[in-house]
Each structure stands twice: as structure tokens, then as C-alpha cells.
Amino acid sequence: MGAPLLALTVAAADRSFFEWVAYLFARYGSMFLSGAEVTLLISLSGTIVGFAIGLLIGVVRTVPRRPEASWPAKALRKVVDVLLMVYIEVFRGTPMIVQAMVIFYGTAQAFGVRIPYLLAGFAIVSINTGAYMAEIVRGGILSIDKGQFEAAHSIGMTHGQTMMNVVLPQAIRNILPALGNEFVINIKDTSVLNVISVSELFFETKSVAGTSYKTFETFFIASVMYLVMTFTVTRILRLIERKMEGKSTYTIHGSQTTPESEIRIRGGV
Secondary structure, X not given: XXXXXXXXXXXXXXXXXXXXXXXXXXXXXXHHHHHHHHHHHHHHHHHXXXXXXXXXXXHHHOOOOOOOOOHHHHHHHHHHHHHHHHHHHHHHHXXXXXXXXXXXXXXXXXXXXXXXXXXXXXXXXXXXXXXXXXXXXXXHHHOOOHHHHHHHHHOOOOHHHHHHHHHHHHHHHHHHHHHHHHHHHHHHHHHHHHHHOOOOHHHHHHHHHHHHOOHHHHHHHHHHHHHHHHHHHHHHHHHHHHHHHOOOEEOOOOOOOOOOOOEEOOOOO
């Protein structure tokens, strides 16, 4: 039995770098793909929920203050503003890996609540993304010309109607690149969730590296998979941005122009 084992050892030693990469992916491909699936699931769902959180906070923080409001309403507004500011500053000012440790292990130690790994990862990414998106949404709303607010109010629209029908559609289009960037960041940042044993791509890669003792080759595979995911997401988001911008050629209907007479508008109106 010694001779066959020696032959196998020599054959393994003669493998080139890319032969090892192919071998590891063929043998442990299910683990890599499972980790990539969890990474995409947490990053996508966390980005969507985080965007909803940020959208809500951004709208609340841009509600105009009314001088005629009662003092309880003013006090409530002040408390809400302070709480939202604390939330934003805390989650933007601390690393996600620390937040993961505090939320997962801290809740278990302080309250005796053991959050499931996947749910904990989803909550951490969502809350963290919400803090960043809140400022992005607020900036997007403030970038809209004030004349549009005044025009909407002049025809009888309430603040809520103005936001829903006039401001937010433009603001969301303006912040779409930042939203896509946040999604790409979340794909990479889910790797920190391995500290709470979430079985995402980095966690599975560490397991394969510990089993095969081929760290360089194993993490090369993970690097390629991360690159493929981020590149694909970036291309898809670029396509969505172009769709939201609309066609570059418009025909003014109801005017004296003929179908052949068109106005070409580049980069939006």
C-alpha cells in the first residue's frame, strides 16, 4: 500500500496551480456555490430592506418644520431627529464586523436570545445599509430644485403627495448609482459575517482551505467568484440606469411637429 500512496503524493505534487484550482472546484464546488448563494441572498435582501429603511428615514428627516405646530409636536420631532441621528452615526461610525459581534453575541448574552445565523446576518446587513442609505436618500431629496416643491404646493398638493408624485421618482433615479454601489459593497462585506458562523462564501472558502491545505488556490477561486458576482451586478445596474433615463429621442405629441421632426435630448431634460 505504500507504493500507491507514494505515487498519489507525487502526482499531487506535480499538479500546476491551475490544475489545483480545477481540482478544488471540481471537488468542493458545491460548497463554493452554496456560499455564493448565501452571499447573494443576504446582500440582495439586506440592500432592499436597507434601502426601504433609508428611504423612510430620509423622507422623515426632510419633512419641513412648521412654526405653527404645537410644542408637543415640536418636542416629538426633536426626539425623533435625535434618535435617527444617533442610529445613523452609530452604524456609520462602527465597522460591520463589530456590529455583527455585538448584535449576535450581545443579544444572546444580555437577553438570552439566540438569533439564527442567517437571520442575524440579514438583520446586520439591513440595519447597516439603512444608515448609509438614509444619508444618500436625504441628499437625493435635497438635490431636487425647491421650485418643484413650490410648484406642487401651489396646485394644492400636500407634502406627502409632493414627495410621492414629484420628488421621490426623481430622487430615486438620482441615487440609483449610489444604491448599486451599496449593493456591490454588501456583496463583499458579507464576508465579515463569518465571525458569527454565517455560511457565506468566505466561510465556506475557509473550510475548504482548512481541509485541502491549499490556501492560495482556494482563495483564488473565491476571488474569482466575488469578481464575477460584483461585475455581473454592476452591468445589470448600468442597464437599469439606462432604462430609467429613458430614450434619448423624444417626439412632442400634440404640437405642430410631424413624426419625422423630433427633438433629441441627451442626458435627460
